[in-house]
Amino acid sequence: MSGNAESTAYRSALEVIGAVEPRVANAIRAELADQRESLKLIASENYASPATLLAMGNWFSDKYAEGTVGRRFYAGCQNVDTVEALAAEHARELFGAPYAYVQPHSGIDANLVAFWAVLADRIESPTLKRAQARHVNDLTEADWFALRRELGNQRMLGMSLDAGGHLTHGFRPNISGKMFDQRSYGTDPETGLIDYDRVATAAREFKPLILLGGYSAYPRKVNFRILREIADSVGATFMVDMAHFAGLVAGKVFTGDFDPVPHAHIVTSTTHKSLRGPRGGLVLCGTELAEQVDRGCPMVLGGPLPHVMAAKAVALAEARRPDFVDYAGRIVANAQALADGLQRRGAKLVTGGTDNHLALIDVTGYGLTGRQAEQALLDSGIVTNRNAIPQDPNGAWYTSGIRVGTPALTTRGFGTAELDATAELIHTVLSRTSPGTNADGTASKAKYVLDPGVADRVGKQASDLLTGFPLYPAIDLG
Numbered sequence: 001m002s003g004n005a006e007s008t009a010y011r012s013a014l015e016v017i018g019a020v021e022p023r024v025a026n027a028i029r030a031e032l033a034d035q036r037e038s039l040k041l042i043a044s045e046n047y048a049s050p051a052t053l054l055a056m057g058n059w060f061s062d063k064y065a066e067g068t069v070g071r072r073f074y075a076g077c078q079n080v081d082t083v084e085a086l087a088a089e090h091a092r093e094l095f096g097a098p099y100a101y102v103q104p105h106s107g108i109d110a111n112l113v114a115f116w117a118v119l120a121d122r123i124e125s126p127t128l129k130r131a132q133a134r135h136v137n138d139l140t141e142a143d144w145f146a147l148r149r150e151l152g153n154q155r156m157l158g159m160s161l162d163a164g165g166h167l168t169h170g171f172r173p174n175i176s177g178k179m180f181d182q183r184s185y186g187t188d189p190e191t192g193l194i195d196y197d198r199v200a201t202a203a204r205e206f207k208p209l210i211l212l213g214g215y216s217a218y219p220r221k222v223n224f225r226i227l228r229e230i231a232d233s234v235g236a237t238f239m240v241d242m243a244h245f246a247g248l249v250a251g252k253v254f255t256g257d258f259d260p261v262p263h264a265h266i267v268t269s270t271t272h273k274s275l276r277g278p279r280g281g282l283v284l285c286g287t288e289l290a291e292q293v294d295r296g297c298p299m300v301l302g303g304p305l306p307h308v309m310a311a312k313a314v315a316l317a318e319a320r321r322p323d324f325v326d327y328a329g330r331i332v333a334n335a336q337a338l339a340d341g342l343q344r345r346g347a348k349l350v351t352g353g354t355d356n357h358l359a360l361i362d363v364t365g366y367g368l369t370g371r372q373a374e375q376a377l378l379d380s381g382i383v384t385n386r387n388a389i390p391q392d393p394n395g396a397w398y399t400s401g402i403r404v405g406t407p408a409l410t411t412r413g414f415g416t417a418e419l420d421a422t423a424e425l426i427h428t429v430l431s432r433t434s435p436g437t438n439a440d441g442t443a444s445k446a447k448y449v450l451d452p453g454v455a456d457r458v459g460k461q462a463s464d465l466l467t468g469f470p471l472y473p474a475i476d477l478g
Contacts, residue, residue, distance in 0.1 A: 007476045036471045039382045039462040043358040043405020046276045052315045060306035083310040090316035097284035101293045103304040104281030107243040110268040111168045113296035120292045157208040160184035162388045164218030192351040200230045214241030219354040225257040240264040247274025250319045251328020274407045277315025334406040337416035341423025358405040366430040370399030372448040376433040381459035398445040412469040
């Protein structure tokens with residue numbers, strides 16, 4: 001698509017939207033302006049291509065399409081079948097998986113589909129078989145009682161939240177922590193690394209139905225071959241959530257023991273983050289689980305989103321191009337440059353560096369909480385997110401860490417020199433920020449003190465860095 005075509009498309013779209021609700025059109029314009037002007041280091045965010053974004057704004061949004069390709073509960077789904085089949089084909093080819101299910105609306109939905117598929121495959125439960133023909137909201141209290149009894153309080157072993165795992169890996173307030181009798185494995189308290197011997201010991205003691213690998217804030221590679229061996233040794237199904245690093249798998253940065261697809265029984269992912277597609281999810285598996293996965297709707301999902309599946313097909317097609325391999329490699333090189341730059345300037349990083357797209361800064365070395373550091377950076381034009389670190393003394397709300405990632409800035413064209421300069425800006429802000437106090441004079445975990453002159457100066461430097469790497473340069477909204 002030419003630059004003129006992109007500008008025309010978005011100008012026209014905003015004109016049509018503005019004629020109905022101008023405040024929405026203005027918010028869309030403001031969001032583009034904010035993203036163009038921010039040094040975005042949120043590891044789970046990226047910039048989808050104009051083609052991917054445009055694929056979501058069309059008539060597919062008007063279609064209901066419960067069911068699967070060629071077997072729908074609504075008539076007139078032949079075009080939905082086309083885009084869903086294309087998205088699944090691209091996913092299979094991209095990741096080398098026998099089967100792909102592209103209906104999940106999010107990574108959490110993808111995980112729920114996988115959980116229920118494994119339960120249905122492994123546990124003989126008449127109630128679950130009946131439930132798969134309906135949506136979970138249609139189950140009665142008697143159904144749920146029977147289901148829990150028949151499933152036998154199954155167990156799941158996943159990575160703990162403070163070690164870098166995700167809410168859906170068994171965090172007690174999350175539905176994953178309610179569906180399963182759950183236990184977590186952490187990381188070595190000295191190195192911050194996964195101790196596979198300890199995981200094996202926990203698996204032997206706990207004997208989970210599901211051993212879950214993957215992370216949202218662990219800055220190292222994971223050896224999925226070893227985890228599969230552990231799963232096999234206790235008869236567990238090995239599931240991997242690769243939502244964060246799917247782009248590094250697609251881009252052949254993670255291969256062999258570090259590619260989860262050949263080793264896991266079932267793999268889930270989002271389609272955004274490092275994969276650079278629309279917000280959504282997918283499930284990859286072998287043919288033995290395909291039938292159960294296909295029952296994701298109506299068991300867990302409502303109607304699929306055909307317009308998002310169309311965008312998934314576009315983004316997955318883009319990820320199969322040779323230049324995506326180069327992009328994935330640059331994500332990691334940039335993350336390592338950022339990590340090295342931070343450490344040279346005195347920052348403390350969890351695990352002492354990174355092998356992937358993210359790094360985790362322990363901001364207690366600056367005397368701050370994660371919440372204080374996050375806001376001080378935001379005031380200076382640097383967008384990050386606070387994150388717990390292993391054995392975090394400040395808990396999951398205030399935290400003691402800042403997670404930084406490079407997929408988005410790599411999309412903009414940043415290289416290692418720019419990421420080193422970014423490390424300097426981050427260190428400048430954090431080293432010049434101090435904790436604030438509450439009204440009663442007690443120390444605050446949220447308030448902070450930062451000279452506005454420092455924030456302004458860093459913000460200007462961040463803006464100067466971004467000037468050479470414009471976002472969506474072909475799009476001029478006038």
